[in-house]
Amino acid sequence: MKLIKALALAGVILGGLVAPAFAAPATVAEEIAAFDKPTQAERLAVLTGLLDARGLTYEVRPFTSGKPGAPEGYNVVVVLAAGGDKDVLLTAHYDALVLKDGTLVNGVVDNAASVVALLRAADALKGQTFQRGLRIVFFDQEERGLLGAAAYAASPDGQRVAAVFNFDINAYGDTPFYAAATTPVDAPLEGVITAACQAAGETCRGLQAYPPSDHLAFRKALIPATSFSYLPAAEVDVLQGFMAQLAMGERPSGPPPRILGLIHTPQDVMDVVDPATVEKAASLAVQVARAAENAR
Numbered sequence: 001m002k003l004i005k006a007l008a009l010a011g012v013i014l015g016g017l018v019a020p021a022f023a024a025p026a027t028v029a030e031e032i033a034a035f036d037k038p039t040q041a042e043r044l045a046v047l048t049g050l051l052d053a054r055g056l057t058y059e060v061r062p063f064t065s066g067k068p069g070a071p072e073g074y075n076v077v078v079v080l081a082a083g084g085d086k087d088v089l090l091t092a093h094y095d096a097l098v099l100k101d102g103t104l105v106n107g108v109v110d111n112a113a114s115v116v117a118l119l120r121a122a123d124a125l126k127g128q129t130f131q132r133g134l135r136i137v138f139f140d141q142e143e144r145g146l147l148g149a150a151a152y153a154a155s156p157d158g159q160r161v162a163a164v165f166n167f168d169i170n171a172y173g174d175t176p177f178y179a180a181a182t183t184p185v186d187a188p189l190e191g192v193i194t195a196a197c198q199a200a201g202e203t204c205r206g207l208q209a210y211p212p213s214d215h216l217a218f219r220k221a222l223i224p225a226t227s228f229s230y231l232p233a234a235e236v237d238v239l240q241g242f243m244a245q246l247a248m249g250e251r252p253s254g255p256p257p258r259i260l261g262l263i264h265t266p267q268d269v270m271d272v273v274d275p276a277t278v279e280k281a282a283s284l285a286v287q288v289a290r291a292a293e294n295a296r
């Protein structure tokens, strides 16, 4: 803390600006761990601090869902390219689940790891030329029912969205998978996903019954959307079978995959996080942005 204070002071003296929370480049693990805070307001402050440290401009957009018990939420919008009349969105939720006792889970696997993956993708994408709009949007209140994503989809900018590539659960494991198209609206994304995964050197598995996440708020608004995750291959197998049985209204025949017993609990902690997975997700996000641009 003292060192950070000293660096902040140096920033003020040298630059005359408000010094960023991270004066020196932080590691992937340090950036993810920074989100482990007791309140959503502090998680938001960590996110804007990491954007400030990168020199990325952003807009914090308040929204109210009208859902009983839900406070005002704050989506954070980073415009990487403003061209054209349509935007491709790379997205991840930064909020963490509130437990019944009112405390926040640590929320590093779900979903600070994906947030940091997109921040790293932004580092690689900024300054590149894109003909069509490209935004990174960090959603609030996913855990309260995809409320931030729904607010964005319903806002005037929702009309500009060409496609949404959401990232949720990208903290350990080496096997990428995504929410496969389930309607003709999402079908055009499959080509982009295939091209992006190939360019990233990955074999991505499409799950028909992918767990609920922010992509569903856009699908509901008939906007093409998917979500990406990483897990160990064996765990993807278990998750796929488990979700498929649930989707068919069957009682799952086996135990749930590890990930479903870990997120939304006090076990969602840094010990589980493998920075190498987050780097992979960042590379995949970069390739998704490029493939979406090429698919125009």
Ligand SMILES: [Zn+2]
Pocket: 093, 110, 111, 142, 168, 169, 213
């Ligand atoms: Zn999540």
